[in-house]
Amino acid sequence: xxxxxxxxxxxxxxxxxxxxxxxxxxxxxxxxxxxxxxxxxxxxxxxxxxxxxxxxxxxxxxxxxxxxxxxxxxxxxxxxxxxxxxxxxxxxxxxxxxxxxxxxxxxxxxxxxxxxxxxxxxxxxxxxxxxxxxxxxxxxxxxxxxxxxxxxxxxxxxxxxxxxxxxxxxxxxxxxxxxxxxxxxxxxxxxxxxxxxxxxxxxxxxxxxxxxxxxxxxxxxxxxxxxxxxx
Amino acid sequence: xxxxxxxxxxxxxxxxxxxxxxxxxxxxxxxxxxxxxxxxxxxxxxxxxxxxxxxxxxxxxxxxxxxxxxxxxxxxxxxxxxxxxxxxxxxxxxxxxxxxxxxxxxxxxxxxxxxxxxxxxxxxxxxxxxxxxxxxxxxxxxxxxxxxxxxxxxxxxxxxxxxxxxxxxxxxxxxxxxxxxxxxxxxxxxxxxxx
Ligand SMILES: [Zn+2]
Ligand SMILES: [Zn+2]
Numbered sequence: 157x158x159x160x161x162x163x164x165x166x167x168x169x170x171x172x173x174x175x176x177x178x179x180x181x182x183x184x185x186x187x188x189x190x191x192x193x194x195x196x197x198x199x200x201x202x203x204x205x206x207x208x209x210x211x212x213x214x215x216x217x218x219x220x221x222x223x224x225x226x227x228x229x230x231x232x233x234x235x236x237x238x239x240x241x242x243x244x245x246x247x248x249x250x251x252x253x254x255x256x257x258x259x260x261x262x263x264x265x266x267x268x269x270x271x272x273x274x275x276x277x278x279x280x281x282x283x284x285x286x287x288x289x290x291x292x293x294x295x296x297x298x299x300x301x302x303x304x305x306x307x308x309x310x311x312x313x314x315x316x317x318x319x320x321x322x323x324x325x326x327x328x329x330x331x332x333x334x335x336x337x338x339x340x341x342x343x344x345x346x347x348x349x350x351x352x353x354x355x356x357x358x359x360x361x362x363x364x365x366x367x368x369x370x371x372x373x374x375x376x377x378x379x380x381x382x383x384x385x386x387x
Numbered sequence: 388x389x390x391x392x393x394x395x396x397x398x399x400x401x402x403x404x405x406x407x408x409x410x411x412x413x414x415x416x417x418x419x420x421x422x423x424x425x426x427x428x429x430x431x432x433x434x435x436x437x438x439x440x441x442x443x444x445x446x447x448x449x450x451x452x453x454x455x456x457x458x459x460x461x462x463x464x465x466x467x468x469x470x471x472x473x474x475x476x477x478x479x480x481x482x483x484x485x486x487x488x489x490x491x492x493x494x495x496x497x498x499x500x501x502x503x504x505x506x507x508x509x510x511x512x513x514x515x516x517x518x519x520x521x522x523x524x525x526x527x528x529x530x531x532x533x534x535x536x537x538x539x540x541x542x543x544x545x546x547x548x549x550x551x552x553x554x555x556x557x558x559x560x561x562x563x564x565x566x567x568x569x570x571x572x573x574x575x576x577x578x579x580x581x582x
Contacts, residue, residue, distance in 0.1 A: 170530075170532075238573065241534050244542055255498035
């Protein structure tokens with residue numbers, strides 16, 4: 157006898173399955189990343205209606221199955237983000253962030269912090285957050301939420317704040333004397349990065365980061381993610 | 388079950404809409420009807436080489452162009468954009484559309500790693516410029532990936548000045564208004580038209 161469980165979650169991915177089904181992946185606070193089989197979801201008369209879509213926040217009830225995917229029984233919409241559809245770059249950034257969360261977060265491991273980050277990212281974008289700033293801030297904050305906070309207080313070994321280089325394998329910055337070898341990180345970049353991990357998304361705009369600083373940070377964060385995912 | 392039959396049942400049951408029981412029934416049927424079995428075998432084995440993508444629109448074709456592109460009674464000033472070639476059949480069955488088609492080859496999807504450049508978007512822009520197309524009608528899935536794809540197309544087409552429209556989205560015909568969920572009804576309201 158299958159047991160029922162329930163949670164709420166943000167839809168991270170959705171893909172077609174068999175003839176009329178869909179598999180959705182939700183990020184939930186209580187069950188982490190959760191994949192559910194939504195039977196007949198692609199039929200015009202589907203009981204899930206338009207609720208199953210990326211970025212929507214849903215309340216779900218599902219059958220827990222030990223083998224194979226859990227089966228979605230009910231899905232009701234808690235919140236959608238029509239604001240995302242008003243601008244291509246915002247929608248693009250939102251779906252990019254959901255795909256990132258899907259790629260980097262582990263399955264079925266409860267995670268309030270990442271859930272809160274994803275929700276705030278989607279709603280901030282829908283509310284008008286600058287998409288390129290949003291991408292950088294979100295991928296950095298997701299690192300922190302997932303327990304991989306980069307150390308950005310100066311050199312990891314001696315604490316010095318000059319001539320710092322990037323060492324994802326050590327979890328942060330090392331000065332030329334202590335480590336060297338890694339890519340140079342100008343003070344403006346690591347200080348902005350540090351600020352981005354502390355500022356809520358809605359206030360990140362106050363940091364007034366220029367495009368080149370943002371793309372520099374993005375490169376460093378991507379390297380950091382790559383390293384964390386390999387381990 | 389003996390191996391040759393078992394193999395056929397296994398292949399058949401992988402087809403959409405065919406369960407194990409139906410697969411067995413079809414297998415026994417084919418065993419009893421050698422002519423039909425042979426014809427089915429021949430048509431399926433030559434399918435890949437006979438069916439090509441139309442060089443102009445991406446629809447299924449047997450030669451360089453598909454039947455729609457070859458038909459000079461079609462309205463060549465309007466192009467309907469679909470994600471997949473089989474969706475053309477659904478639009479054709481309505482009998483409501485008389486223009487040409489353009490198959491993208493999918494939808495933009497960050498989670499599946501599909502970017503606008505992986506789709507036939509630039510090809511569409513070239514067609515608009517070269518074929519004097521007046522209207523591009525988007526018939527894409529009414530969801531976030533469909534919207535994202537549509538918005539990329541709108542941005543790419545903007546410099547050409549072509550009119551871009553989208554099929555209406557909302558309540559399926561024959562359903563009550565109060566049975567529609569708020570997302571579907573919301574799309575219908577946003578897509579309202581003047582009467
Ligand atoms: Zn040092
Ligand atoms: Zn054609």
